[in-house]
Amino acid sequence: MKRALALTTAALLGAAAVFLPLSGPWTGWVRVAGYTLLAWAATWPAHRFTWGRAAVTVLIVWALHIWRLGNPAAAVAEAWWALLATLIGPVLAYFTTARGYDPHFDLVVPWVYGHLSRRDGGPPPRTLLRLAAVEATHRVLDVGGGAGRIARYLEHARQVALVDPSPFMLAEARKRARLRPVRAFAERLPFPAGAFDRVIIVDALHHMRDQQAALREAWRVLRPGGRLVLEEPNPAHPVGRAIAIGERLLGMPSRFHTPESLAARFPKAQTHIHKDAWRAWIVMTKP
């Protein structure tokens, strides 16, 4: 209902801005705004950049407008405004759609993580690898695995699936042949119960919208006897607190928890907490 209202309002405002008889220095910008609103409405809700529908909509409205003006000379000037709107509309639609995850992971972050995921980027995650103890026979799931920065160290396992909702992060992970990247949310994992011997969530839980559902799902897809490893900054440590403040300043909706409070959510698990200077690993074995 809300969506229908938003789309109808955008379409009406857009059409008004394009078709109203205007003159004066602001006319061009009003037309751009109108075409953009129409391109936005044609594309929304978009979970990827889709210019096709925006282009067709803007082209039809542009042609109608030129026909109504009865002035072919105006067509070229109008075409520039329409083209600009066709480019902007779908991008706006993408970033104003409720995607259920932090949009930062579609911006500069994939580029940074893409670099870290290449052979020479960043030191190996030794503590995590030791605690996860992944063997060649294991099926492993990396939840919120992003660009594959961690999963690339687990490629000796029988199968390594990586789940992430950001297409931009996944595009990096797809470059690694041994990984199986899946576009999905941690809160609704597309795997049957007990499908994995190891599940890891590294530096991602605090970004998830419904952390309780994400943990429940990670536990569900783990087989009995399997191991879940969470790695998170420790907010009880000054560096962990600084990370939390930094992410808030960047506008990220992150929520951090102490390792003890995370472990307490799994009363039936055999739990082990490991800490270094500012990070914590919570290792849980499913009974």
Ligand SMILES: C[S@@+](CC[C@H](N)C(=O)[O-])C[C@H]1O[C@@H](n2cnc3c(N)ncnc32)[C@H](O)[C@@H]1O
């Ligand atoms: C800081 S990155 C960490 C990526 C990877 N684990 C690593 O350590 O390199 C956090 C990742 O969590 C993902 N993420 C955010 N919300 C998520 C959700 N609801 N389900 C799954 N992944 C999510 C983001 O898209 C992003 O790729």
